[in-house]
Amino acid sequence: MIGYIKRGGSGGGTDTVYQYKSPLAGWDPEATQFRVHPGLKEHLGLIEER
């Protein structure tokens, strides 16, 4: 439902690590930025990142 944002992703930017996609990645307790799964945006009325 929530992924943590990891620096140094593809293209040098950031990647979001979701448990459903990377079950072995684990949770990063040091992560400071998080992203809600895009499929929930409309239900929760979230503002989209541009």
Added chain:
Amino acid sequence: MTDRPYELVIGIETHVELATESKMFCGCAAKWFGAPPNSLVCPVCLGLPGALPVPNKRAIELAMVAGLALNCEVPAHTKFDRKNYMYPDLPKGYQISQYDLPLNVKGWLEITTSAGNKRVGITRAHLEEDTANSKHGEGYALIDFNRSGVPLLEIVSEPDMTSVEEALAYVRALREVLVFSGVSEVRFEQGAGRFDVNVSIRFSEKGAIRWPPQSEIKNMNSYAALEEAVPYEADRLWQEWQAGGELRTRKGKITVGWSPERKQTFLQRSKEDVQDYRYFPEPDLVAFAPTRADVERLRASIPELPIARRARFTREYGLSDYDARILVDDRALADFFEAAVRAAGGDAKTVANWVTGEFLRYLKNDGGSAAGAKITPAQLGALVALVKKGEVSSSAAKDVFAEMWQTGSAPDAIVKSKGLTQVSDESAIAAAVDAVLAENPRAIADYKAGKTRALAALVGPVMKRMGGNANPGLVNQVLADRISPARRGGERMRDILDIDNLGSIAAENDRRLLKYFITTPTYESLKTQQKYVAIGRKGTGKTALYQGLEAAKAPDTFIAGLAFNEYPWKLHDHALNANAAESERFVNSWRFLILVEAAKLVLSDESFGPDEPTKALRAFVEANWGDVKFSHRKFYEPEKFMVTRSEIRPQAMGISAAAVTKEWVERSRLGESIGSTLDWLESVLAAALARDKTYFVLFDELDTNFDPEDQSYGLRLVGLLLAAKKTASWAQGINRHLRAVIFLREDIFNHLQFSDKNKIREDAAITVKWNDDESGPESLKSLIDERVRAEMDLSHFERDPWGVLFDAGERMRGTQQKYKHMTARTYLRPRDMIKFANLALTEAQSRIRNEGGKHQITNVDIQRARPAYSDYLVSEFDDELAAYKSGWRDLLGVLRRLGREVFARAEFNLA
């Protein structure tokens, strides 16, 4: 989300001014906001000696309407009382209020949070007069009496709320009810509505429940203040208690204020007790008794309330929760929408798209209210009807709307005056199409070679020839017909409008599943008996695999498909072996079932003549269950079972049935006495199973009614897994191809604890998984491709199925492909992808029918499908997570409050 060490208990007193013309006890105007100071006053509201109050009938009626809308009882007798206290904004020295006989008592209000619906009790709602307004400056204070005596309704809730989310939902729902029923405009921002929140905390300390005195946060007038002040004050109470502060000894509650600048509460006063107010009946007013007729008349005047209206919008108009929420948020907007639907002659979804799209966009830009817009519901309805009839294109309709918004003119008049009438004359369009095709022979060749985009490139030139007014849907259709005449006979590819959907999201309900079943590596490893436990998240297609495998029946492949929904587990439990170790208790009961099902498969093989082993098996099955085709659901139905005690040994050509001793045992003793019967069954089956044939006993739908707390549920599954493992090693040992194959949800498998779990995971289990690659057997694209190919009859066409159904040339925002845009919104599960594609398909069909345009799924269709898809995804979570994590709905509430897709840890902790 903070894990608080205490429970929150919240009750709210809300004051709202009633929507009357005049004040509560005099004839002065009640609309005081913005009027020059002290311009709306008279001796009564100034509290001059000798002035007598006269009650405002309308105010009493509105107060009763509010009570009825809040499901309150109206007492037979009611009266006004004096509440005595001294303050400069109260010149009489008392406020006329209601004490022991209020107008409304014992009601409730339904609120909706991420946890679902809940009723909050309403203790009472009584009528009183508002005070004057004080303004404090440096060394002076000013008093404006315009507000003095304005009718005020005080609504007191029960302390039923246990989170900030619930408190916010309560205030929002209350506001909605009061505004919708016309009782009050609830203008918090003008000070014409405010709420006092009673906050207390409850926790356990050294085995005792502690409930320290509460704080009342006074005079809040915004949701943001409530959202910040309540957790602040609750934490402050907790800290004070922990620090051994005076809260540990204080008896009464305190009153605090909230400073939005400093983000903290500050002490106002220790709260008076009710006796300090010296309440007594107001001697200048008589008590009164509302008649039954009055109550019923007022009850009948209450319009449909928001929660009911939202439910009706989704039910009656087929709108998503999201659209219904937006529309019902504003009564005028909801009224506008309904009137427009009537004017359009139905087609609610299209009207909703216009209202939540263009209409709200213009309203937001220009300000104002739905009721005050120049455009009328009848006009919007007429515009939707024009698009539907094909008289104006959807893109031209947006220009027409813009003109209607500015001028309030009728849409047909604008269409005529601007020459926007759409041409739907097929022969005129065909002539233009022919001319364009003659100029572009290359495009025809490209299209026939499978480049569907070549068609789209010709739409523009045709539209240009037609002066931009051709019906785009018809242009596309005529173009396709002219280029590919085969469509009109013989091998015809189906149009997007001809297909119902791309299959059901539940394999058990999908009769066409086998038409588009795709063979994945997971399927192969089960089919070849390399693996026999299929583990996958919910919605990943385990039941589809089960059905695919079940359909693999062949002369040399025997399959028993057993679904365990509606299976009588209680009967099965009779067969457990109470003497075995805990994890072994159910193993024999399952081995018994597996071996008997294998026996039934052997007996169904008609190529076999009856020999000794099959005769023995038939006799055994018929003795216990009557016939050899009984359902597995009846397996443990018999109250007595015939079991065997044997010294039996297999012989070269069969077994010696005469050596078997039989006896009948009660079902309750089966568990402990079945061991030798299992040995006997294995020995007979060893002779009866053919070496060159394959046998499967499939177990599906084991997750129905899964409860992580139910220990026997877990033990049954552990028993089944161990029984399947024993079956596999026994069959391998005698070189026979028999497997019990188990389809199990990943979270359930993970939840089980038993010693051989890792061994089963490594040796026997395979995880059903999908990816978002562009190709490959486990890609969601291949899955959708297969469905599009089957549904659109593409088998005779060398086309990329995805590109036929989806407008692949058009990129989503940020140049993202539609496929990636969609998969990013799924949990990489076929169920999500199919649901999303089906919703987008429905939107595309509705758009094509009403607005015209491409006969493919476009960006617009996907955007429109997103709210309903998002609601679906949350309901999927609900199914999966509610069993384990009761707090997950609270998490949704926190995310909703955060309001943004990306957030920082600090913001999250605060929320």
